[in-house]
Amino acid sequence: EGGGNMAASGEGDSEGLCGGERPGSGGLALLGLAPSAPSCPHGPALLFVKTSQGREEGRRFYACSACRDRKDCNFFQWEDEKVSETRLAAREEYNRNHQPPFTHRQNVERYKNFVLLPLSKRRFCQECQQLLFPAEWEKHLDHQFLCNISTAQLKSPSQLLYPLENKKTNAQYLFADRSCQFLLDLIIDLGFRRVLSVGTPRLHEMIQSKASQGEDFRVRSLLLDIDFRYSQFYTEDEFCHYNMFNHYFFGGEAAHEACRKFLHQDNGERVIMVTDPPFGGLVGALAASFKKLMAMWKETGKEGHNNQEMPMFWIFPYFFESRILEFFPSFSMMDYQVDYDNHALYKHGKTGRRQSPVRIFTNLTPSMIVLPVEEGYRFCTICQRYVSSGNQHCEICNSCTSKDGRRWKHCVLCKKCVKPSWFHCNNCNCCALQNHTCEKTDAGCFVCGKAGHKRSTCPSLSST
Numbered sequence: 001e002g003g004g005n006m007a008a009s010g011e012g013d014s015e016g017l018c019g020g021e022r023p024g025s026g027g028l029a030l031l032g033l034a035p036s037a038p039s040c041p042h043g044p045a046l047l048f049v050k051t052s053q054g055r056e057e058g059r060r061f062y063a064c065s066a067c068r069d070r071k072d073c074n075f076f077q078w079e080d081e082k083v084s085e086t087r088l089a090a091r092e093e094y095n096r097n098h099q100p101p102f103t104h105r106q107n108v109e110r111y112k113n114f115v116l117l118p119l120s121k122r123r124f125c126q127e128c129q130q131l132l133f134p135a136e137w138e139k140h141l142d143h144q145f146l147c148n149i150s151t152a153q154l155k156s157p158s159q160l161l162y163p164l165e166n167k168k169t170n171a172q173y174l175f176a177d178r179s180c181q182f183l184l185d186l187i188i189d190l191g192f193r194r195v196l197s198v199g200t201p202r203l204h205e206m207i208q209s210k211a212s213q214g215e216d217f218r219v220r221s222l223l224l225d226i227d228f229r230y231s232q233f234y235t236e237d238e239f240c241h242y243n244m245f246n247h248y249f250f251g252g253e254a255a256h257e258a259c260r261k262f263l264h265q266d267n268g269e270r271v272i273m274v275t276d277p278p279f280g281g282l283v284g285a286l287a288a289s290f291k292k293l294m295a296m297w298k299e300t301g302k303e304g305h306n307n308q309e310m311p312m313f314w315i316f317p318y319f320f321e322s323r324i325l326e327f328f329p330s331f332s333m334m335d336y337q338v339d340y341d342n343h344a345l346y347k348h349g350k351t352g353r354r355q356s357p358v359r360i361f362t363n364l365t366p367s368m369i370v371l372p373v374e375e376g377y378r379f380c381t382i383c384q385r386y387v388s389s390g391n392q393h394c395e396i397c398n399s400c401t402s403k404d405g406r407r408w409k410h411c412v413l414c415k416k417c418v419k420p421s422w423f424h425c426n427n428c429n430c431c432a433l434q435n436h437t438c439e440k441t442d443a444g445c446f447v448c449g450k451a452g453h454k455r456s457t458c459p460s461l462s463s464t
């Protein structure tokens with residue numbers, strides 16, 4: 001079928017970001033979620049168009065919203081394509097057949113029965129990533145499995161399940177314990193009682209397990225994630241199978257309602273949404289979904305937060321700052337470096353050379369986000385926010401300008417601060433690495449959207 005799932009192209013950045021949504025990148029532009037969009041097993045497909053030199057080129061087409069790798073879902077349809085009745089029927093059947101073997105309801109029932117089993121009868125198939133009942137053992141005999149699944153294990157599914165690391169689709173990078181604990185402490189200190197955990201299974205798990213341990217722990221969490229394996233461990237009030245690229249609830253209206261109900265408890269007060277989407281994700285599609293979740297929260301209709309936004313932490317790499325601010329002008333980026341367990345590159349920089357590029361974007365007042373002094377953050381009284389210790393306040397910019405924690409230097413010609421390793425290039429008329437190749441482009445940069453440079457020399461990209 002034609003151009004294939006081209007939404008996967010546009011990748012190839014040093015930081016592993018992709019997307020190709022920016023016109024001018026010679027990639028793809030995301031046109032969004034059309035009302036009459038056809039569906040793949042992952043819900044309504046997104047509309048894309050190929051671009052070259054900032055112009056739309058060629059026919060528009062639909063591709064899977066969730067999987068930017070053809071191998072995971074090869075859904076493709078031209079926008080103006082006539083699809084025959086037989087093909088439509090076949091597609092519907094295909095979509096039905098590509099749903100998980102059990103429904104969420106069935107998984108909840110299974111869990112209830114599973115915990116009644118004696119330890120010696122509790123198995124977990126590592127190949128099928130599924131809890132097994134004795135009657136099912138035979139079918140999985142030649143699979144690797146774990147025995148004696150304890151209650152503790154059942155309460156830490158993110159440890160039991162293997163992370164789905166395939167970069168283009170799930171990109172499941174789990175928070176390091178320190179970062180997860182920091183986020184939860186921050187949430188509690190800010191007075192929140194409910195967390196809408198969108199693509200943050202480990203944070204959800206930490207909240208769930210504390211809630212089941214301590215009676216004085218009042219925080220609740222609802223996990224929205226596309227990883228259906230989690231439905232084996234959580235009820236319909238704790239988990240919704242959800243696609244954050246098209247705001248699709250796989251569980252239909254009932255799941256939608258569960259989410260609404262969660263947001264509307266206590267008049268919608270003291271709720272925060274925390275999300276950590278795959279970095280390759282299309283920012284425009286994510287923003288559209290998050291706006292819908294915010295609107296869902298707002299529907300409470302109660303006075304008080306009518307003009308407010310639902311508080312949110314969007315965890316994402318710093319080089320997407322301008323993209324996020326485009327969609328959410330009220331957001332600001334915090335200096336806190338979010339660390340991951342299974343991401344070799346994004347571990348904390350104490351011993352390793354690499355520093356995590358991942359930050360917290362929030363619509364809360366920056367001064368409220370207290371960062372740990374013992375990890376090297378300090379409060380800048382002029383900026384009224386916590387910054388990395390290396391982030392020096394620039395008198396000319398009148399702000400703490402570093403994005404990566406290192407001390408940046410001010411360039412009078414660029415009229416802004418740049419990375420320490422950069423020099424002003426008169427050819428490019430901007431600062432860049434000394435050994436860069438001068439490029440002339442009229443189209444905007446893929447990363448920051450500004451003219452005059454390409455993404456390889458974008459001033460907002462790190463070069464660790």
Ligand code: SAH
Pocket residue numbers: 065066169170171172173174175198199200201202203204224225226227242243244245276277278
């Ligand atoms: N750091 C987080 C995990 C972030 S990894 C934590 O430790 O809790 C990204 C998460 O988003 C994964 O859980 C993945 O399953 C989920 N995800 C990936 N694509 C998604 C989609 N289209 N819709 C919803 N969730 C998705």
Ligand code: ZN
Pocket residue numbers: 040041042043064065066067073074075
């Ligand atoms: Zn799909």
Ligand code: ZN
Pocket residue numbers: 380381382383384392393394398399400
């Ligand atoms: Zn400052």
Ligand code: ZN
Pocket residue numbers: 394395396397398401409410411415416417
């Ligand atoms: Zn400056």
Ligand code: ZN
Pocket residue numbers: 411412413414415418423424425429430431
């Ligand atoms: Zn310069």
